[in-house]
Amino acid sequence: MNDLIPIVNKLQDVFNTIGSDTVDLPQIIVVGSQSSGKSSVLENIVQRDFLPRGNGIVTRRPLVLQLVNVHDSEDEKAEEFGEFLHAANRKFVDFSEIRREIENETARVAGQNKGISRSPIHLKIYSPNVLNLTLVDLPGLTKIPVGDQPTDIEKQTRSLILDYITKPNSIILAVSPANVDLVNSESLKLAKQVDPEGKRTIGVLTKLDLMDAGTNALEILTGRVLPLKLGFIGVVNRSQQDIVGNKPMSEALKAETDFFRHHLAYRSIASRCGTPFLAKTLNNILMNHIRERLPDMKARINSLISQTQQELLSYGDPTLDGKSSRGALILRLLTKFSNDFISSIDGTMIDISTKELCGGARIYYIFNNVYGAALESISPCSNLSVQDIRTAIRNSTGPRPSLFVPEIAFDLLVKPQIRLLESPSLRCVELVYEELMKICHNCGSQELGRYPRLHAKLLEVVSDLLRERLTPTSTYVESLISIQRAYINTNHPDFIGGGGAISDLVKKNEKKRKEYEKLKKTNVNAGNSLHHANGSLTDGQDHPLSSESLKESSGSRDLSIPNGGNNSRDSFLTYFFGSGSKADRIVLPDQPAPTRNGSFSKSAIDIGELERKLDNGAIIDEAVHLTEREEMETQLIRSLITSYFNIIRKSIQDLVPKAVMHLLVNHSRESVQNRLVEELYKEELFTELLQEDENLASERQKCKTMLEVYRKAFEIMNEAM
Structure with a gap:
């Protein structure tokens, strides 16, 4: 059991090399509003001043804090120091330097305008005074932007916190000040949103020493107000005066213990209050949680190994030996x-x-x-x-x-x-x-x-x-x-030929003639549209209609058959294609016909007009109607x-x-x-x-690295099981 948290820390270190969130590792997420005292809780657990302090939002990037217990050897006392993932070759012995490094790294990524960033800072602290724990400190919840903070700072902060506490393997450490009504606790509201049954939420009450005289939080600490499976734990942090006066951490922890032992309301539960009990409880909760989740984590990593192997195969083997x-x-x-x-x-x-x-x-x-x-x-x-x-x-x-x-x-x-x-x-x-x-x-x-x-x-x-x-x-x-x-x-x-064309032409004209005769007979009998007047036909509007105009109105012409033969098809062949002697060929007149009085129309004898058309190239006059032959x-x-x-x-x-x-x-x-x-x-x-394509080669290398990480993580988990 004591090796489980270091194993998770090893897994965390392994996955940090690829910056992957594909595996949900068990860890404790610290959530609280600004000035709720969450930073002081963490410092009390570590028993060192190492976190940035100031007005407004101070924690502007997630801080993944791994606490590693080291034992004193027979020859020398165990050294306390810190290591950052972004400065792996440097050992921080002075904890004030750790604070400055956090501030500098925060400003480098998140800027100077009090905005936040999702990119985490990874800090590992080795000390004989800590229990093995993995904690994630998140930016404090805020309502109103201060100074040059982004106008949507509250939305950004809530979104970041929800990303962490929504993961089922996360334990939520909800920090709330005791001198504020619990129903207004923002941390508990968010915890209830993702953990409605309170199975993975532990409440921490701070500032118990600042409650109004005659009031206490005993009902809350005993679980009668808001039941949480992991319960509530009360702590007393250093006051602002203690921090300014550099009060030693050991004295602050002793003062906290004395507060609970001598308080009339809390002395009955003093053994279940205070920072040492909180650290031990968190250690036990995290170990039990890891033990429960380890089989699922192992199955998840095994699945990732198979998926990554298949992906790597899809990129092909880059090694080609020889021509x-x-x-x-x-x-x-x-x-x-x-x-x-x-x-x-x-x-x-x-x-x-x-x-x-x-x-x-x-x-x-x-x-x-x-x-x-x-x-x-x-x-x-x-x-x-x-x-x-x-x-x-x-x-x-x-x-x-x-x-x-x-x-x-x-x-x-x-x-x-x-x-x-x-x-x-x-x-x-x-x-x-x-x-x-x-x-x-x-x-x-x-x-x-x-x-x-x-x-x-x-x-x-x-x-x-x-x-x-x-x-x-x-x-x-x-x-x-x-x-x-x-x-x-x-x-x-398949060509219709002259005979076929003539035959079709005769059939069409015969059909039109019959239609004309039918139309003529119908109009005469009906007497509605056409009637006799003065021995001629009219159209019902006293307009005379001749036999020729009726033919024109029916869309047909009265085609005369040359030679008057009995076989009309043969007559057409004789006329159009000369299948008889020249004497039998009758040329249809192309000249305009004379009028009834024997004279020609004006258009037919206007010689000057014809000469002008000849000069202009317009030989064919479209206005002239086709002759019957044409x-x-x-x-x-x-x-x-x-x-x-x-x-x-x-x-x-x-x-x-x-x-x-x-x-x-x-x-x-x-x-x-x-x-x-x-x-x-x-x-x-x-x-x-x-x-090879450069992007593909890069993806293959990335895939190979991930596969190595998953395999190493699987080996680490095998050691624990």
Whole structure:
């Protein structure tokens, strides 16, 4: 039992080397408000003046105080001295120097403005007059900032105290002045907040000699007012006059003993009061507490050893003996990186994501969703107006009037439409390239993260490989579009052809004619919107409607079939594509028709206006309505362009993904490992590539130090059990 507190002190010393709070060590936390007398209690226990004194807050950093009992030897008296953790090589024999060192170290860290710091001061005192104890003196609780103290000094102090007393292995030494009502004790309020049942709180009443005459604290000391499992102990500290007069500590302790022995209220419990009894009680409480908590502490440290070993393994072994071992490591990392790259494309990764698309699945999405939608969004005749078609037809005939729709016009119009497929196709290549770059950057194990230079080189080599493949892939895709534009194959089995286009045109116009007849019949029978007036039709508003205007309103034209043949399809073929003799080919008039009186309209004979348009380059007048022939030609050309464009679009949608997979994706995945080995597996690069990340090396060293500390602590605890 007597060795338990020194063992905890050893553990404290061991953990101080790493500044770790991972293990909650049993210790006594001294809590009290300013001027409650807690500093005097500590000095009485040590039997030395060593703590700073003054007005306002004096203790501004936690003071971890280890008291070590040393025995006098046969030859000489045991020496009293102190040691600080921050000045390990210096022995403080003069306790006034200990006080100055505490003041200087406090000012160094916490500053001169009476603010507090969480960084503790570690002091170990060796003396034959003390019992083995571990005490932590904390800043006194304060309500109002004094001088240049921070405005939130109370909040800072409470937070610091709670950090210490919340730990379950801490014993709370709550110091309260007896001349103040106990219900106002700030230390007991905080203790009750974290220890509501009072199982690990011991109360200390100071200033019993300063209570009003006729009053005493016997009820409190006997546990009748506030029950605490560890009870209350009364002490009498030196007065301010005793401190100023340097009254010896031995005389002060004797005066304290006499006070309790001769006081009418306290003499019955005098043996359970005073500083010597307090020190002995704290020693017993701490030893019993350590004995109870030791198994849990040992299990905690054993768990920390296992966790730290696993963490250390994750950082890898830094020792690489010889070039062969370094070469093997680099080769293994290169192979792992290339396998991860390939597996990500193929979708065979072990830790594949279930939350979002990744790797090869994103490439598939580009081909089938992004690229497919982009092609479908292109209209076969987009950016192709009626006037564009009309102009192309006229230009392709030269100075001669056309007998039928010229094939040159179709070629001239369809080629620019095919080029519209080039931009989304090239964008498809770029998107796949970007996805491969993302896959490359997402590859890399934790072990590879140890070597940032090697990782950077891996990314650089693979990026170069992908960039090399980007240009030929894009060039080939461009050539696919150029090939389609180079030869317009009107003999393609899926192409609608002239006959099919004519047939569709006839069907559409026949449908419109039927709709017109139906509309005409409905309007005449209803008599609501159209009625007979003066032998003509009106629209219900006395506006005459001719038969021709009705045709226009129904969106159709009355198409006359040349040659009056029975087979309308053959007649159209004969007219448009000259599948008969020249004598059978009838040229529809392009000139404006004369009016009823035989004269021409003004616009038709305004020669000066036509010459001005010729000079200005505006040969095609958009204001002029299409003739019947021009409208049929336009519809026919649009039908042919749509049919051929759809064929090419379908072909391109199939060929481009295949080209991208062959020239970019598959080539990269098949070449990546050979390229990495070729570029990086060189002896002269081994040293550079295997330079570890400085932060990682530092973390590994820190982890190794912690592991050594935990193992040493475990050995110390094994000695105690």
